[in-house]
Amino acid sequence: MTKLIRKTALIVLSVVVLAAAATYAGSERRLHKRYPLPVAEFHADSGLPIEEASRRARSFMCLGCHQSAGNVLFQAPLVGTLVAPNISRIAPAYSDGELERLIRHGIKKDGTAALVMPSATLAHLADDDVANIITWLRSLPQQPDAEPSTSSFGPLGRVALALDKLPFEADHTPSDLPALRHRPDDLGSYLVANTCSHCHRLQTDSEVDGRITPPLAVVAQAYSLAEFTTLLRTGKGIGNRELGLMSLVARADFSNFDDAEIASIHEWLQTDPQDGSPAHP
Numbered sequence: 001m002t003k004l005i006r007k008t009a010l011i012v013l014s015v016v017v018l019a020a021a022a023t024y025a026g027s028e029r030r031l032h033k034r035y036p037l038p039v040a041e042f043h044a045d046s047g048l049p050i051e052e053a054s055r056r057a058r059s060f061m062c063l064g065c066h067q068s069a070g071n072v073l074f075q076a077p078l079v080g081t082l083v084a085p086n087i088s089r090i091a092p093a094y095s096d097g098e099l100e101r102l103i104r105h106g107i108k109k110d111g112t113a114a115l116v117m118p119s120a121t122l123a124h125l126a127d128d129d130v131a132n133i134i135t136w137l138r139s140l141p142q143q144p145d146a147e148p149s150t151s152s153f154g155p156l157g158r159v160a161l162a163l164d165k166l167p168f169e170a171d172h173t174p175s176d177l178p179a180l181r182h183r184p185d186d187l188g189s190y191l192v193a194n195t196c197s198h199c200h201r202l203q204t205d206s207e208v209d210g211r212i213t214p215p216l217a218v219v220a221q222a223y224s225l226a227e228f229t230t231l232l233r234t235g236k237g238i239g240n241r242e243l244g245l246m247s248l249v250a251r252a253d254f255s256n257f258d259d260a261e262i263a264s265i266h267e268w269l270q271t272d273p274q275d276g277s278p279a280h281p
Helices: 002-031 050-058 062-066 087-091 097-103 129-137 157-164 185-194 216-220 223-235 244-251 259-269
Strands: 071-076 080-084 206-207 211-213
Touching: 002 157, 050 062, 050 129, 062 071, 062 157, 062 244, 087 129, 097 129, 185 259, 211 259, 223 244
Parallel strands: none
Antiparallel strands: 071 080, 206 211
């Protein structure tokens, strides 16, 4: 009986070790998957003064995730730690073309994919705004990395990687969008598509990190322009309410919209746009 128990235990242990090795190998293969999209010729010069280029760039949600020196986005025992890296240190190592590919397609300098990079949203940016973001990134003083400075994965995180269950947006970002050199005349629709649509749909609920986000066009009907301006500038909803993630993103990013941009967003949302309209999946 003792001999049988030992033999069974050895078989079980062997299976566990083989499964762990296969999971680790599969997760490493996923992390190091290369994407063939070439680096495009791109020169980051929108013609705007650095102050205006930086203001426009800051509205596109970079600081909300990365902050000034990197930021922990998610941390859980056995799953791992997901870090938005220190962009003040990383940007100088990239050419303008490599940064354009990272922003629009979620592909890093080495050809692997960035994790939880909102490239499916930023893919629709005009060349001028991509140039504004790059110009702003290059103006940032380099900061020491916040700790932890890199993502790490526990056993459950490794399983998710091996099963391809983590959000690499390079897999979902269109590579053949029509070129858009400048911001379009329909500025409200454009700004919603490149900022708000990362979390919100227009007419139906969406889900972000396990939380329900309401339909943007429906909610906006309840806001006057003054109330909408207060929301984007301070993160405070009607009745001086804190709105969780929305409040954080508004204060970090959307507070950089100027009055004309806020008015254009509000005006377009009042037209009751529908899901599935151009640039709004």
